[in-house]
Amino acid sequence: MATSVDSLDSFDTGRLPAAPPGPVPWVAMYHSVGDCSDDPYRITATPERLEEQLAWLRRRGLRGVSVADLLAARARGDGRHLVGLTFDDGYADFVTDALPLLRRWDCGATLFVLPGRLGGDNAWDPLGPRKPLLTAAGIRYAAAEGVEIGSHGLTHVDLTRADDLALKAEVAESRERLAELTGTRIDGFCYPYGTVDARAVRAVREAGYAYACAIDPGPLTGPHALPRVHIGQNDTAWRLRLKHRLHRLRRRPVEGR
Ligand SMILES: [Zn+2]
Numbered sequence: 509m510a511t512s513v514d515s516l517d518s519f520d521t522g523r524l525p526a527a528p529p530g531p532v533p534w535v536a537m538y539h540s541v542g543d544c545s546d547d548p549y550r551i552t553a554t555p556e557r558l559e560e561q562l563a564w565l566r567r568r569g570l571r572g573v574s575v576a577d578l579l580a581a582r583a584r585g586d587g588r589h590l591v592g593l594t595f596d597d598g599y600a601d602f603v604t605d606a607l608p609l610l611r612r613w614d615c616g617a618t619l620f621v622l623p624g625r626l627g628g629d630n631a632w633d634p635l636g637p638r639k640p641l642l643t644a645a646g647i648r649y650a651a652a653e654g655v656e657i658g659s660h661g662l663t664h665v666d667l668t669r670a671d672d673l674a675l676k677a678e679v680a681e682s683r684e685r686l687a688e689l690t691g692t693r694i695d696g697f698c699y700p701y702g703t704v705d706a707r708a709v710r711a712v713r714e715a716g717y718a719y720a721c722a723i724d725p726g727p728l729t730g731p732h733a734l735p736r737v738h739i740g741q742n743d744t745a746w747r748l749r750l751k752h753r754l755h756r757l758r759r760r761p762v763e764g765r
Pocket of ligand 1: 596597660664700701
């Protein structure tokens, strides 16, 4: 779920004992793409806005890719011109509204889905309009189109409040179910609501994920708690420029300081 935009850029790598070399990767967080007239949680961007944002990236010589591709490029010492694009929850509108635009602008993406709610809706958002989630066939279609499929847990629960049994099921079982559903290895996890603690990070690492996305994980930042920047309907070109610049300033590595 989205949190306040202002809190999302507030992370400072200067507090970290071991910041990774190079700027912290820029990973954008989207949810739904469609009509945003009734959107109390600010999780929706219109297709027109998404297209503007993808065009803006390309104009600046940047390209959106999946988080797995972004991390692989960075591991090769590459990837400075890549931006991670993530879509949480696995809304059905990803296939109808986001995917055609990603294709048009030659971008990849990671889609974090909930294998415990296939074909269901966002019942965890009490105020929001009900939005349908992808079915198993829809997720397979996205995967076949080259979209990286990651896990968002089974049913969208706050892992910091889950007991041991639920934590394991949400993290490990969701990975197994998605591997079966897509026929591929599932490398990425995404914490529901962005809430994360050391116990959740450990569970995600032990379940075999290569990385995990959070929102603003502070001192937990690392491959299994990657910060992301909320990008929404209000993010016109100049706001994107500001967010991108702030990210580069605030998340600059601290070597030599
Ligand atoms: Zn979510």
